[in-house]
Amino acid sequence: DAKTTQPPSMDCAEGRAANLPCNHSTISGNEYVYWYRQIHSQGPQYIIHGLKNNETNEMASLIITEDRKSSTLILPHATLRDTAVYYCIEKFNNAGNMLTFGGGTRLMVKP
């Protein structure tokens, strides 16, 4: 079973920041927080991951709380193409470690 909890759905206005929360209160010290998204009928797309420091790349920013029990994925300027299901997943960074997908958050970006 997935060990993270996410709201099932969220709406965001086009051009505004989308803030997607994730709770991972049982995360262990060596587990990373990974974010993927799946646009309809496509394979999941890697977005970003982090251990304890905040991370930023060309797609998004990841803010991890100091106690590491929750995190927020931020899409700074959401577009209609960001409409997707977003998955927050805990994973060790060892070879062969699997991803366990939960229900994710269905983000709908509206004009």
Add this chain to the structure above:
Amino acid sequence: GAVVSQHPSRVICKSGTSVKIECRSLDFQATTMFWYRQFPKQSLMLMATSNEGSKATYEQGVEKDKFLINHASLTLSTLTVTSAHPEDSSFYICSASGPPQETQYFGPGTRLLVL
């Protein structure tokens, strides 16, 4: 970088036939590849994990004799659905990972329809 391809993107076959799906890592060496299945309106479910040159590890409930996985090189894994039945119709997705980060990158998926 980190591109994973799958072929074919969709396939329709008759019940009882076998279907082979290829997964390739195009710009990195994938020491581990994963195969997932996704039914409509559901999340991805891991079927099996394969390491290059060794036998795949199957998740509970996945028949290894029905879903044959071969990971013969660091850039190619294949999934063969043997004696396919309509209930095997699904979206099959592979992912690949390699050192040093072990981040999994996913292929675009293969939609299988068994008539």
